[in-house]
Amino acid sequence: MDEAKMDENEWRYHGEGNKSLVVAHAQTSEETFQHLQSIVDFSKNVMKEFLGENYVHCGEVVQLPLDFVKQLCLKIQPERPESRCDKDLDTLSGYALCLPNLARLQTYHFAEHRPILCVEIKPKCGFIPFSSDVTHEMKHKVCRYCMHQHLKVANGKWKQISKYCPLDLYSGNKQRMHFALKSLLQEAQNNLKIFKNGELIYGCKDSRSPAADWSELAHHLKPFFFPSNGLASGPHCTRAVIRELVRVITRVLLSGSDKDRLGTLRPGPELQGPRVCEASPFGRSLRHQGKAPLEHSGLPKGCLLYRTLQVQMLDLLDIEGLYPLYRRVERYLEEFPEERKALQIDGPYDEAFYQKLLDLSTEDDGTVAFALKKVQQYRVAMTAKDCSIMIALSPCLQDASPDQRPIVPSSRSRFAFSVSVLDLDLKPYESIPHQYTLDGKIVSYYSKAARAKDAAVMSTRFKESEDCTLVLHKV
DSSP: OOOGGGGGGGGGEEEEEEEEEEEHHHHHHHHHHHHHHHHHHIIIIIIIIHOOTTOOOOOOOEOHHHHHHHHHHHGGGGGGGGGTTTOOOOSSOOOOEEEEOTTOOOOOOOOOTOOOEEEOOOOOOOSOOOOOTOOGGGTTTTHHHHHHHHHHHHHOOOOOOOOOOHHHHTTTOOHHHHHHHHHHHHHHHHEEEEEEEEEEEESSTTTHHHHHHHHHHHHHHHHHOOOTTTTTSSSHHHHHHHHHHHHHHHHHHHHHHHTSSSOOOOOOOOOOOOOOOOTOHHHHHHHHOOOOOOOOOOOOTTTHHHHHHHHHHOSSSSSHHHHHHHHHHHHHHHHOGGGGTTBTTTTTOOOHHHHHHOOOOOOOOHHHHHHHHHHHHHHHHHHTTTTTEEEEEEEEOOOOOOSOOOEOSSSEEEEEEEEEEEOOOOOGGGGGHHHHHHHHHHHHHHHHHHHHHHHHHHHHHHHHHHHTTOOOOOO
């Protein structure tokens, strides 16, 4: 333990049990408060500016009674995913971040008795790297998400590769977006969840078949999309309900907010690489049919997907170009550790921090200032690549006035809706070496898998050609 914390006057009593007594250092609580406040400040001063105030909910830091925190942690422990149970919850500081329930409508008052449907989507990175610093040719053809799927399946995280490709969702083309959303529904992994009145009804259930899940999901959703109950049960009903859900989500994702000004980020460089990922099953199916791939129809500039993509594209150099700049900053900090605060690596995330992010120049002048600017832009871009979008839907009364709230139609009903973003904690500066190493592993594994697949295809073709060989003899 740090000797500087050995002053008994800096410790506070927290509680005790039969054979134990709990005390905590006052500085620990202060560090927790500052960490949570930095999350609020980053959401307020950076992400709200980029994404728009209607989409970002900053929350506030609150202090809770320690007994309540302890009892709450004990109560929810059995409900936590097994993969998360090794992460301890903070029961000593008493500080927490209070946010609105984003599974509810956020824009207007609503009748509590009306049912609420909420779809949570983690869309991931929507572009293929365009940086000249990229050394692996595969990264100019296949998106990060599709490559990472192969490594995750190999490591046992998921049982099968998802057909979802983020570039299809971000394309703005409705046909590609429908395919992307259906792929998420088929293999949700941790990229899609559906809540009904705040309770999870659909998510990652890898042990069950997609058909069984869809049937159960359609049972939950049928009253929302076919309130007159004029649709019989069975596969036809399931397909009809899923189709309506996909169409409604697509319309919401393409909708914009006229009341919310666009973020002040200037559009980044035009995408120089392909806008269709070679690994996307949608693109492959078109190629097999001899059809030209469907390009971007273009995302409306007011919609959240467009804004999110613009922030993601702050990753101007890719991790391959960014890592040497990170090392430049690290060498500077090793020589001048007292400068870390002045460089705003840990905050404050204020207006000055935000303004520095707007410089999209990529000409390296060799300075620490340039390197730090690109590092900070990369951290913000990674945050946007890993955020989640919450779409809350509630059946709309027939006499509801369209100008009172945003409305999205379906075939048999209408929905009031709100769209929000969560998981906007700034990605840690210290995670950059991990990202660099992981990127290499992902590309290496995918390249090997692609070569093995090509070899297998060539072997099959050779075998087929052997079966058809004609041997001609002289007569």
